[in-house]
Amino acid sequence: MPKVDVYNIKGQKVGDINLSDEIFAVEVNPVAMHSAVVNILANARQGTQSTKTRAEVRGGGRKPWRQKGTGRARQGSIRSPQWMGGGVALGPKPRSYRYTLPKKVKRLALKSALTTKVLENDIIVLDDLKLDAIKTKEMVKVLDNLNVDSSALIVLPEVDKNVVLSARNLQNVKTATTNTINTYDILRFNKFIVTKDAVAKIEEVYA
Secondary structure, three states: OOEEEEEOOOOOEEEEEEOOHHHHOOOOOHHHHHHHHHHHHHHOOOOOOOOOOOOOOOOOOOOOOOOOOOOOOOOOOOOOOOOOOOOOOOOOOOOOOOOOOOHHHHHHHHHHHHHHHHHOOOEEEEOOOOOOOOOHHHHHHHHHHOOOOOOEEEEEOOOOHHHHHHHOOOOOEEEEEOOOOOHHHHHHOOEEEEEHHHHHHHHHHHO
């Protein structure tokens, strides 16, 4: 059972916490994590790219020259794919890239990502995270106290308006709740900052 230190927002150690083996100490499965990340990125695609076929390109209704006798290759339209300004053959059309990943694979990937953060000492547990007002510099001060000089994912048990809006303008910081975390975000950000209450919720939901 991994044990990690617990800090307050001033960066002072105030205790420690035992993390669940079922969530934070599983056998890391890189294949599951890769599958989950590819799935998340695919589902986020808009799929609005489009090209025009020869039927959709303007013009080309008249046969450019007669079929035989000119010595040139036969042509039926100046909007055929081989012509400059012609239609695109087999080009992309709007479509959905969304597909569903098995629930067990998604859960295994999430647990593997959380375990990776523990193994690499990139998890920071806070006793609580409360801000009196919406101020970006207050969030910067908290991150400085925790010696976070890289990107960070802050996980809360529930939405806290002051924390969310204070972190919103920080380029390399993202906030999430326990029911919105995903493998991609956990791996994308260097530090995983989570409150004790959020840890309890994660262990309750994903155990």
